[in-house]
Amino acid sequence: MNFTKMQGLGNDFIVLFGEQALPADAASFAVRYCDRNFGIGADGVVYVLPSDRADYMMRIINSDGTEAEQCGNAIRCAAKYIYDNGLIDASRTDLVIETIGAGPQPVRLTVENGAVSAVRVDMGAPILNGLAVPTTIDAEPVTEYPVEAAGRQFRFTAVSMGNPHCVIFTDDAVHTNLHTYGPPLEHHPLFPRRINVEFATVKRRDFAEMRVWERGAGPTLACGTGACATLVAGVLTGRMDRRGIVSLKGGDLLIEWDEADNHVYMTGPAEVVFKGTI
DSSP states (O other), X not given: OEEEEXXXXXXXXEEEEOOSSOOTTHHHHHHHHSOTTTSSOOSEEEEEEOOSSSSEEEEEEETTSOEXXXXXXXXXXXXXXXXXXXXXXXXXXXXXXXXXXXXXXXXXXXXXTTEEEEXXXXXXXXXXXXXXXXXXXXXXXXXXXXXXXXXXXXXXXXXXXXXXXXXXXXXXXXXXXXXXXXXXXXXXXXXXXXXXXXXXXXXXXXXXXXXXXXXXXXXESOOHHHHHHHHHHHHHTTSSOSEEEEEETTEEEEEEEOTTTOOXXXXXXXXXXXXXXX
């Protein structure tokens, strides 16, 4: 089996192409080969599959074997893979990739010297209804809601970008102990399908630092949907403007929440790390 190791701001994936549907052993495959000591090493496995609703479908299996509904860094990697490997005509710089959580998503490519250097993704409209995120809270939106984890009180804003996010604004996101607070928040009873946890510090109205504990993967260097959720939460709580940079451990993403169509747009890089055969 041939694979391509790819990363978006350090959020890394084993990208596979050629299957007609998600394999029955996808979960066990991800657990085995995402292992950084005994496998290839990755935050998850991305399957680029046929779609009858879009150019291609993307399915993401986390390193623990669970499936993610959507992943902003993964969709940029999938888009680059599709173009760079000639799976669409080279004259095209727009395509649509289907996800199971957010449906078909339009993607615009920046191509330099025959390869994709940046990807802008229409991430769709954020879901702000508490029960739909999902949380157990019947409100819309859910902002600054109290939650306790590891003996500490936090206030979070709930946003779904096709997958659920709990955004917590803090004075020092960079030095927050994700291993202490991430697991109890991910598995908190308020979140019936578990949740991705973002700690964010707003430095300016157009710039925030963010660190993430990803559901099913733990701390990662970046989370595209988490960056989108962070800007949305920043707007909802009056901290940020609708266009800004969200700075993650692996680099920066430009996030825009368009007031006209209510869609969130994410722009950032994707890169090939190496290719191999297993």
